[in-house]
Amino acid sequence: MRRFIYIAVFIGACFLPARTQQPLPGGVQGLRLWLQPGVINDSEARWLTDNRLTDQSGKTDSLQWMNFRPVILPQSSTPIPLDWSENSPGLTIVAVSNATAISEQSVWTIGRKNKTDLMVTNYRVADLNNQQFFDFPLERVTGPVIQTYFRRTADTLMDGHVVWLGGHPGQPEIPVQPFSGLLGDWMLYDHVLSPQERQRVDSYLAIKYGLTLDQSTPKNYLASDESLIWDARTMYPFSHRMAAIARDDDSGLLQLQANSSLLPGLPVISVGPLAKANAVNKSSLAKHTFFVWGDDDRPLVWNRDPLLGTVALQRKWAGQWTGRVDSQALNIYWDLEQLPPPDPDNHYWLILDEQNTDGGPTNPVYASKLERGENGYAFASLPESGPGRIWHFSLVQGPDFMVSPTWDAQPCSSNSNGTLTLNLWGGQSPYSLLIRQGDQRTIELNLDRDRWRTDALSTGVYDLEVRDANGQIFKNRIVLTNAPGPNLFQLDSDYHLEGGTVILKPDISPDHQPVFSWVTPGTELIHGPQLTATESGNYTLIAEEQGCLVSKQVEVLPEDQHVTPLKLYPNLIAPGGTFRLVWEEPKTEATLEVTSPTGLVVHRQRLLKPGTYRIQPGLKHPGWFVVSISWGTQKLVGKIVVQ
Template sequence: MKRTLLILPLFLLWIDVFSQSASFYTKSALWFRSNELDTSEKHWKNIGKDSVSAESKAFCSLSEKDINFHKSLAFTDSLSVLVADYPFSPISHLSVITVFHVSDTSSEHGIWSLLVNDRQLTGLTDRRLLREKSYYPYPLKRQGIPIIQVSVQSFAKNRSDSIRFVMGQCEMPDSSTSYFQGDIAECMVFDKFLKKAEILRIESYLAIKYGISLFESNYVGSNDSILWNYDSNQTYSHSIAGIGRDSVFGLYQRQGSSVEEDLLCIGAGCIMPYNTDNSVYVAEGRYLIWGHNDGNLTCENSEDSIPLWDRKWLMQSTGSSVLPTQVRIKMPLVKNKQNYYLVIDRSGSGAFDSLDCDYFVHDSIDSNYVYFNTLLSDKSFLGW
């Protein structure tokens, strides 16, 4: 006989349906993302408003590790460096947003630089922003995982014959050259000083796509609709991840997990090796965002209560269309002769009163993963 173990408490909040407006988004001058990369070529295609691509000395290579089911570009040495002609002169403002993962955090690595007439005007390492005669350290709140880094700068206008944006290297204050060792998944370069609202839209898009939690922040869509309210959900703002679609940014995230931990993964339809392998339809403006309370992964049996994990997840959903999902839980010691249950509190209170809860027994077990299949998500509470 199988023993019953109740795990993974989830509860749900709904917000209004998303409506899209592209007028809130300023397209970047340069925009490189790994899903536009052709490893048979020596360049990285630019999908920004200018047609220039980033050229490399060698064939581009993908990293062996994905970032939230997305491939990324691997950088190892000088042969990995990519150079793109910057299409605007004179340069007075520069905003760069980069998603990267450092392989070795014990030493400093150059990530990108901007060259004016072959002299470095500014550059970024994994520890500081460099200017011609100064530098500005920035704290890495999370070590050893992918991060989103934002740099916004202004300069005195100087016309030049040559401006180039370089990925994978940076000149250090001692005049040495530092080459990046790690992965870059996406890089956006703007010829303007981005405002806070513009940055938040882009950060939210990247955070959902790559499973990177924003620090003490709301998540918003391209039209500024709130997808995750930090003030209301502060207790559950750990390891935030999600799925959703926003065509303004080309976001079509069909499955997601936090890069901070691989404990909970949710996918539209069925979880696949890569996001591009998943072909399940997700409606425009449909989102499912989740985070947990950082509780322990333990529970105590009691005659008066249901034995649930102390860790609870809050699900915040946007849109009303039905979305079939698969839930995958990573557990270190999975026992095949044991039932595992997903418990959903429909009240949205997180109290997990038995009268408000639905219970779903696991569908399958594979290695260290427990799967719950065909859970429907819609506003009629047929599922999430």
């Protein structure tokens, strides 16, 4: 007997004999039993088979949600008959679950009466008839996954067999617990699915439930007609936390709003206004339309460019449009509790371009300020698109009226200038533009459009001022450098304050005599090679020699202390104990603990890398609690108040 186990990330549920007139997941034939969660009321659910509720002797399960789709938190272990008496050349079982506990639990079981023949847990497949076991990767024992089981054997009679979803009969033959996570689709096919069939079924589930197919080897997403809707190799840099809106009638798939189930709410894209559930979204989508997106796995923290004065989110997203792609009214929503807060007087801005690059939106053609909506979301509208287009998008922060510069630098060996592009957002044309270098007015003109480009500027330090028709003014200092060129100096990348100060001074190459300037965290320009820093933050050294201008950014870190204050958002009142943490330490893994006034640790989790975390310690009693983060000999401490 040969078996193959495949795991990915997903959920869904109906009993069907194989028949061509009904839509089938991925358009794949041979589906004998399809169980899906069915909604009874706001809190109760039961399994559906052939769009009818199964007979579970009046028992119901708890209704939960994943990617705006109903899923089941099992409360009972009622068997569901398989009723399959004929022989077949094999079988495939596809099941979707989201395990939340690290203990071994029974996801589904097949057997007769109280005898278990086959059990799938969050750790392994257990063929108890033949005493064969297949382990899943340890990193996949929790979280949403697809588990696929294959059997190639002529003896596939299922007459008299039943399936238990989320539980097991009586005393199981291996010591496991009933399932305490979420359950979705459970599908039984009457043959071993081919790799291409598996790909179509997996793609259907991925889109429906906001899950990410394993991209350790680039894996395409396919429609029911086998057409390509996500080119895994082209889009590989953005293959994390994937989701999609789609309409595939041959699959019976209509996904009008979606987010990644690995990080719900960051972001959500919806056709029309966001609804409570996908089923009650009343918007429409053209037939055979797909937009699949993912992110580049960078931290959810701000990246400050001291040369151009921009502040952008490090993480970038990209999505691919395929199919008909008629005109659609799209909105994008962001859960503010999972984003680092902007600076005072700044707002979140969505930026988007259609360049096919790995670096995200480098020269955005669309920008929209996020508006605050309901339930902690902020949203913006999205532009129209078309088939074959690739969107790159992210967030920046800035005032109501802002100018975002981009600089296409040239190497020192080039005799040509670079190209400066200004994107004007939130203002009203016409605009007046003034660019100064020292006391000299380098450029002064009027603009009647929101985008301006010039190659008339050489490298140097410039002061930028733009005024719109309503009198709004944006001012900024920009530093235009060459692309990386000759090694004019040596300088470490980070320093520590000692006694409240640290001296920043480059080692100058003996064959060069550049002129130096420093840009401080507050964008102050200070001339000279040496700078005494008195505050932590990012500093930029600028060196100019014979028309070649290069720069290097260094970070000044706080003094080494055993305990330093920890800044939380919000840091005064945290209803239910939930708070937002912006973690920017790049060096190593850390441990977060929430401790009660009596010293009891009530919550502990690992911080694997920098980012913005939404911490939910599940505190049910009012009072104050200590929050600490430890790594090595370092420790940060803060306090939250639960009311």
